[in-house]
Amino acid sequence: METPLDLRRWQEKPAGVAYRRWVIVSTGLRQLMRMRFFQILLFLAWTAGVLMAAVGFVFTQSLTSGGWLESFAIHIGPRAQAVVSAFCALVLLYPDICIGGLFTGVFWLHSFLALGFSLIALSVVVPRLITRDRASNALTIYLSRPLTSFDYLLGKLGIILGILVLMWTGPLLLGWLLSMAFAPDTDFFVYSFLPLTHALLFNLIALVTLAAVAMGVSSLGKTARAVVPIWIAVWIGAGVIASLPTTPDAVRATSFSRNLEEVRQDIFRVDEILIKAGETLPLVDRSLTNNMLSVGQRESKRSATGAYIGLAAIVVVSSLVFSRKLRPE
C-alpha cells in the first residue's frame, strides 16, 4: 500500500531565527492590512502626517524674507507688508522660540492624534494577537517548529511595534521630512530637530507601554468577547477613574492612558515654550503675553514622576502576565 510521492525535496539549510521572527511579524501585519477598518485608520494616520507636513511647508515658505507671504503682502499695502516683515524678523531673531515652538506645538498635537489612532488600532489588534492563537491552539504549531516562546513573543511584539510605527512614527517622520525638504534655510532643520527628538522619545515610551499592555490583555482570554471589554476597561475605564479630581494619586497611576498623557506634557514641555515666548518675544498685546505666562506656569507645576513610575509598573505587570501564558495548552 503505497502512494507515489512526486515531491521536490527541500534539503537546503533553513534560514535563521531572525528570518522566522520576521515571518511572524510580516504575516501578522499583512493579515491586518486586509481589514477595511485598519485601512481607514491608516489613511487617517497618514493624512495627519501630510497635514503636519502642510503646516510645516506653509510655515517655512511663508515666514522667510522673500517668501510668498511677503510677496503677497506687497500687493495688499505697506501696513500688511510691515506686519509680515515683523513676523519674518521674529523668526530670524528668535528661531529657537518661533521654529522650535511651532514644531513643538505641531508634534504635541500630532502625538495626541497618533496616540488616539494607535489605541483604536490596538482595540482591533488585541483580540488577534495571543487571544486567537490560544483559542485555536496555534501556539502548538509555532512551538513545534524551530521557534521558542521567546521568538513567538518577539514576533507578536513586532506586530504591535509595526502597527505603532505605521500609525505614529511613519506619519511623524514623513511630516517632518516633507516640511524640511522645501525649507529655505538650515535654521528650520536645526530648530525643529529638538522637538522631533521629543516627539520620538514620547513615541518610544508609548510604544513600549502599549506593546506590553496590549500583549498582557491579549493573553488574558481565549475569545475576543472576553478580551475586548478588558482592553476597554484598562484603557477608557481606568482613564475615566484617573481623571476624577477625588481619585488618589496611587489609583491614578494605574491608568496607562492618564500616565501617558502626563508624560506627554512632561516631554514636550509646552509650558517652557509658552513662558519663554511670553518673556522674550516683543509681543504688542500684553494680555496675550500674560495668558501665555500663566498657562505656562500652571503647566510647569505638574510633576510626572508618578506617571513614569506608574508606566514602568504597568509594563512589568503586563510582561509577567503574558510571559506566564506562553505555553501551549
Place this chain on the structure above:
Amino acid sequence: MRDVIIEAKGLGKTYGSQRALADVNIAVPPGTIGLLGPNGAGKTTFIKCLLNLEIPTTGNATVLGCEIRAQNRASRERVGYSPEQDCHIPGMAGCEYVTYCGQLSGMSFQRARQRAHEILDLVGMGQERYRSVDTYSTGMKQRVKLAQALVHDPELVILDEPTNGLDAAGRESILQLIGSLWKQLGVSVMISSHLLHDVERICDRVIIIADGRVIEHDSMEALKNRHRRIVELAPSSEAERFTIVLKNAGLPVERLSNGRLRVETPSESAEPILSLMRQHNLPPAEIVANPNALHELFLKSLAASKTPQNGNAA
C-alpha cells in the same frame, strides 16, 4: 542514515503529584513507528517532551541527534508534528497557512509556497485550499494539519491520531501516504493512534506505553513472533469436519461468529494445518496467520504492565 532518531534517557514528567511519564529509556531506529497505549498512558506527553512543548521533569532526550534542551530550536528543525487536537492559525487560507508553516521552519516564501501546493495535492486538498481554514470540516483540518507537518521536508514526522475525523476513503489515502513516507522518501514517521489495525498496516516498529512507562518496544515482526501463534481458517465447506479434525489433533479451536475457525498452533508456519488438511482430505480454506496479533499483544502487554516487576524496554 542515522541509526537512532530518538533516544530518551531517564525521561520523566510529573504534573504536581500526577506522574505522566516515568523514567523512559528508549532508542528508536528510523522507520515507521507506531506509538500505542491506552488513554492517559503518556503517549502525548512523551511526544510533547520530545518536541519541548513540555519541559521534562527528569532525564533528557535527543531527537535526530540534537539534545532537546541544549539544542532547543535545532532539535525541531527537521521534525514535523501534527497534533491530535485542532490546531490552525485563524484567518488564513489553507495554502497560505501551510506556506506560513514552511516559512516558520526557515523556508523561503517561494519554496514554501511551491512545497505547500505539492503537499496539499498529496493530502487530497483541491480548490478548498484557497478557503479559510476556519471554515474547514474535521477531515479537511486533519489533512491540512498533516500538510503543515510535511511542508518543510522533515526527517521525522510525529503524527498524533492522524486519521481522526476522516471518512473511510480519506483514511485509506492518508494511511497510504503515511506508509509511503519512509519507503519512498526515507522520512521516519512516529504515529500515535488508538487504531491498532492502522498501526499494524503501516508500521514496522511498535512502542507500547502504559502508565507513563514504555512496556514494549520492538519491530512488528519480532512482536508478532513473540505472540502465541493464531491462525484463522475460513473453510469453503465442511466447517464441522474441520473442527473435529483440528480438535482431534490436539489444537485449541474456537468457532467465530463469522463462520471462521480460530486455531492456536505450535508452529510459526501454517504447514502443520495444511498437512492435516491433506491427510484428512479436507476442502480448501483461506488461512490467515496471526490476525489481530497486535491487538492481542497490546492487551497482553497492558495486563503485564500492571505487575510491579515490569520496567522499560530499550
